[in-house]
Amino acid sequence: MMSKLNGLVRIAPVQSSKKPHCAVGQSTIRRPTVCMTRDSDGLSATEEEIMHATHRALVNSGYAELSISLISDELDKAKSTIYHYYDSKDALLLRFLRFTVNRFEETINTSIGDHPKEDLNHIITTLLPCDLTEEKRQLHSILVTLSPQALEQEVFREQFTEIDARLSTIIEKTVRRGIDANVFRAADPAHVAEYILATIKGTMYSRLTTNREAATVAAKSSLSSYIDSHLIS
Amino acid sequence: MMSKLNGLVRIAPVQSSKKPHCAVGQSTIRRPTVCMTRDSDGLSATEEEIMHATHRALVNSGYAELSISLISDELDKAKSTIYHYYDSKDALLLRFLRFTVNRFEETINTSIGDHPKEDLNHIITTLLPCDLTEEKRQLHSILVTLSPQALEQEVFREQFTEIDARLSTIIEKTVRRGIDANVFRAADPAHVAEYILATIKGTMYSRLTTNREAATVAAKSSLSSYIDSHLIS
The missing domain is CATH 1.10.10.60 (Homeodomain-like)
Known part of the structure; x- marks a missing residue:
């Protein structure tokens, strides 16, 4: 299992040499990913x-x-x-969405540690990998494909609400740890988390629905600048 | 006509008194919107x-x-x-999307002027109004609803590519004007524009597909902070 x-x-490996302009943050050293060993679904x-x-x-x-x-x-x-x-099929995919987010969350929680800046970059790179593998593209495509259901059906809205809330919480906790450790400047961790999540989501959607690859790189680069100049103390 | x-x-009026936490930037003074008098479609x-x-x-x-x-x-x-x-219906809606973006672009181009910071806030507030009227909600919903088509059909991808490219250009020109006028710090206007657009799009999608209203306010507030601290000289 x-x-x-x-x-x-x-977790996609950080592409430090092939596409340095795509990497988020300066540090690309990653600890090996620890796999979760149990299922909490x-x-x-x-x-x-x-x-x-x-x-x-x-x-x-x-x-x-x-x-x-x-x-x-x-x-x-x-x-x-x-x-x-x-x-x-929609009901199954809705459950699959949650299952995937559970896996993602467990992996993140076990692979991030005591380096808030690297952990934040790791989360961003996991959600917005430089090279979008076919596997990741299919998983992201489910989000885009099921989004219209959330416009009309409360059960889908609730699932999307939960996914965003959980992703936001992961980012928020990392930012808060960074502030507590004086690695990040004092800021509202919840606000920063929503901002980073919004940028990631907008970039993710644009990447899948447009032919503007350079826009993805530019948005990620600016997100990196924001973290370096706005968040890093 | x-x-x-x-x-x-x-253009939705800026909600300066009711929801100040939602407004982008400090200045909420707007010149009256100038209507376009011709059609360029x-x-x-x-x-x-x-x-x-x-x-x-x-x-x-x-x-x-x-x-x-x-x-x-x-x-x-x-x-x-x-x-x-x-x-x-999809072909009609695709054309309607372009028609709407043309109108939006004309209105922005005739209503923004020599105040880059206010102009940038105006663009953001137009794309992400504090109060999402039913009219705006329906227009934004078309974007969410047609997005899955762009995953598979090139004609839809091209339309979404064009829309994003045009929105990005409007933001980029405003940022560039601000830099030239020493209102904004030196920055890569194209990168900044993609970043702002990604944040706007992510916020717009989340707003429509989740029940996380506070997330919208937080993301807008942080976007405002970014512009104030990162862009304003």
């Missing part, structure tokens, strides 16, 4: 298998092709098994 | 009527209900008139 989980939310074994099958189907076939049939092929069980737990 | 155009992209009279009918249908009925039938009702012409110009 551990290797599967590791595969799902593997409270999912049954079958549900967890469905989550992993969804992940494999997504990476192998892409979002546009994703279907309950493809997922059941990856699961090697009948579609009725999936429908026993999830009424629709 | 002028009043229609004015109605389409009316190169649309035929009928196409322009279709655009205005789409706008009215959107504001009156909301995005979820929007249909070619509703638009043709507003147009007071047969649906075949619309299909003569646009193959599908």
